[in-house]
Amino acid sequence: xxxxxxxxxxxxxxDEEFSAAxxxxxxxxxxxxxxxxxxxxxxxxxxxxVRADLEDLVKQRDxxxxxxxxxxxxxxxxxKRMARENAAALDRGVAKLAKELLPALDHLELAIEAAKxxxxxVVKGFVMVRDELRAALKRAGIEAFSxxxxxxxPNEHEAMVSQPSEGAExxxxxxxYQSGYRIKxxxxxxxxxxxxx
Numbered sequence: 001x002x003x004x005x006x007x008x009x010x011x012x013x014x015d016e017e018f019s020a021a022x023x024x025x026x027x028x029x030x031x032x033x034x035x036x037x038x039x040x041x042x043x044x045x046x047x048x049x050v051r052a053d054l055e056d057l058v059k060q061r062d063x064x065x066x067x068x069x070x071x072x073x074x075x076x077x078x079x080k081r082m083a084r085e086n087a088a089a090l091d092r093g094v095a096k097l098a099k100e101l102l103p104a105l106d107h108l109e110l111a112i113e114a115a116k117x118x119x120x121x122v123v124k125g126f127v128m129v130r131d132e133l134r135a136a137l138k139r140a141g142i143e144a145f146s147x148x149x150x151x152x153x154p155n156e157h158e159a160m161v162s163q164p165s166e167g168a169e170x171x172x173x174x175x176x177y178q179s180g181y182r183i184k185x186x187x188x189x190x191x192x193x194x195x196x197x
Contacts, residue, residue, distance in 0.1 A: 100136035104129050137181070144179045147191050156180060158190040168196035 111125030134144060147157055152171050157180070165174045173193045180191030 097136075097140050100139055101133065104132035104136060107132060142181055142183045142188060144181055145191060146176045146179050147173045147193060148176050149173065152193070152195045156187050156190055157193045157195075159195045160192050162195045162197045165196040170196055172196045 107125065108129045111122055111129060114125055115122040137143070145156075147153070150173050152159060152173055157173060160177055163174075165172075168174045172195070173191075174196045175194040176191055177194065178192040181188040
């Protein structure tokens with residue numbers, strides 16, 4: 001059987017003759033340097049129109065830049081004013097709550113003085129103070145809640161202990177360690193409770 005030879009592309013390329021293209025004749029058309037003297041100059045009216053357009057664009061750019069700078073300054077002033085107004089509103093809210101709590105604080109001081117003198121009305125004084133504090137909080141929109149006997153709700157209650165309890169259904173609050181507080185519909189502090197197992 002005769003062995004077929006595969007052609008070698010490198011050897012074939014070496015065997016071929018290559019020739020470089022000859023440079024163009026200097027007198028041939030399309031050769032040599034380009035002359036701008038042959039080009040037509042734009043008419044003076046065209047230059048004036050381009051110049052006017054350019055001036056209009058520069059004027060428009062300056063107007064937009066000034067507008068952007070004024071807007072940025074206005075926004076910065078607005079931000080500062082809102083920060084001042086928010087701080088003032090917070091101060092007014094704190095002052096309003098403090099005014100509501102001051103009478104209760106006065107009664108607490110009277111109860112402490114009565115306790116030092118050995119009066120029997122100390123408990124009555126503390127009850128008055130508690131009631132005044134709750135009333136002040138209520139006027140500020142904050143109310144206490146005690147969920148004893150209700151079904152345990154993890155959104156409003158914090159289970160401290162779970163224990164078996166006779167006569168109570170599983171998952172029911174059987175004791176309240178600490179009352180919860182709401183401000184409008186939001187839970188300010190959950191009630192800490194014992195849940196029946």
